[in-house]
Amino acid sequence: MRLIRIERRTFTAPAVFLADDGQRAEVDAYFADLTRPFGTEPHRVRSGQSYGEMARELLAAVAPAEPVDLLVLAFSIHDLWPGRATATYLSRLCPGTPLSFAVCDQGSAAPFTGLRIIRDYGAPRALLIVVEQATLPYDSTAPTPAEHRGVAMLFGAIGGPRVTGLRQHPAVAPEAVAGQADRDVTELAAGSDGVRVVRSDALAAAWTGHPDHTTVPAGQPTTGVWWHLADALTGSAGLVVAADYDPDLRYLCLAGIEVR
Template identity: 65%
Template sequence: MRLVRAGRRRFTGDAAVLADDEHRAQVTDYFADLVRPFGAGPVTGLSGQSYGEMARALVAEVVPAAEPVDLLVLAFSIHDVWPGRATATYLSHVCPGTPMSFAVCDQGSASPFTGLRLIGDYGVRRALLVVVEQAALPYESPAVTPVAHRGVAMLYEAGQGTRVTEVRQYPDVAPEAVPEAARLAVAELSAGHPGARVVLGDSLAAVWPDHPDHTPAPAGQPTTGVWWQVAGAREGAVLAGDYDRELRYLCFAVVEADQS
């Protein structure tokens, strides 16, 4: 699979659905019920984004009607403000081709890498990977949220002679074990893709003191960060890496870009 078209966007303000007072009240009550057993409560003044709205804008930008998609994968790690919506199913409805679709979550920054690996495993002609994150939580939490609402959509296409996108995922890697594991992974992937531009997430760079020269991902964007840079690649190979310190996932992928 090769990356043939991509879009990336920063979103501001709140989701349009939050203008509906009834919806705002229902969502506030819903999350209050979920977190009450853990001694937390809802935030005062619910705000945030709906991944359906974010992704719909990206799909319209990236997927022409004449290029129907066979598979759509939505990757995220933070709740959005429309918890009752089956977002992946909704996106299938608005995406050309009405593709098979599903979501990958609960894997932190590993979610997009898992999505890309699944796209490769399905062996379809054309696939769309949508990565989204919002900068707000709908309940009280000490967790650090992303800096901004951001979304990335990447259209991948199979072609004759195109290399298979390579993904490496390593679970349960302690921070002190990251440097050696990362060095070996990058060496292996670089051997198969000489000249690949390296992009590293800030979390990975922080625990890998002797990391190679690289393009840094936007700081404070744990899910979309490296993919923001991948989406901007016009041609050639990009070797992307990231590390989720909390969940201890170490991930790498090589993407061949041909956005002509």
């Protein structure tokens, strides 16, 4: 697996489909039905994003002459068009009409699971799309992102930094995070000229110290690490480790990418 290209974008305008009164009314009715059993009323949907619209723009990571064999869409917070099979929709738009998967309900571990699917499937060319939108039309204790953001990563067998290792650990208690993360980085970095770690703010809170590591600012719990990974990969040769921890679900995930 080699990382051929990264495309990343921030989306400032509401989803286009929300401009249609009929579609917005259908979304309002859906969320009213969804929240009614919990004794709450949703907010009127006036802004927010559709992952189909966001990812459609991120497909700029794929040139027409680069047909994709596998597409994986990873997200944590749902979008505002719940009736769409988004991964299937994107397969139709993507060069190659690839087999597609959607990975959710894993918090910040979802993109790492997407990487694992790509690795295990062994597709000649694969696209991982990580998206998050910042609007929930109902009250929730879950932190919402600061912005609508998306990152698309195109992988292939030739060219670009190479993915050398992947670690995913479930049920890691906060007090065990630092020790496990240290062991994983040591294993992933074996034989490398040097190592740079890009970690989420949630991981930094449990894995203190290491001022040389890049800690991603808070506010983008799903895309943050991958957004800043693009900058880290433009540096000197050596291993770059993308690392994240979900304190609610207790998933600890790391991926090593070798820059030559």
